[in-house]
Amino acid sequence: MGVLRRSGFGTRKIADIKYSEVKYFYNHLMNQRQLSLSSLDNIHTILHPAFELAVGDNIIRNNPSAGVMAETKRRAILQQNRIFQYVIIPHNTFRIITQKPHNKQ
DSSP states (O other): HHHHHHHHHGGGGGGGOOOHHHHHHHHHHHHHOOOOOHOOOHHHHHHHHHHHHHHTTTTSSOOOTHHHHHOOEEEEEEEHHHHHHIIIIITTTHHHHOOOOOOOO
């Protein structure tokens, strides 16, 4: 995976990687590299089981990627909600969809 190698993350010893570094790496990929959440999830799908194997082999005690993706998704959803609240709702875009039709009599 070129993304891991180019970031320097892929050349480190697995025992030296911490939760905060995985979190920083994921944030970097989303914010600086403009990766989508689904692309980031694909990377996580590779990293997380690799760390789990290291836990099972007693190389590391805890999986440093555990919980990072859930936190990243939560933060992305909050950010989308903020955009929705401050951009879409003030311009009445949402109101068009939610307004009840007037009864014609």
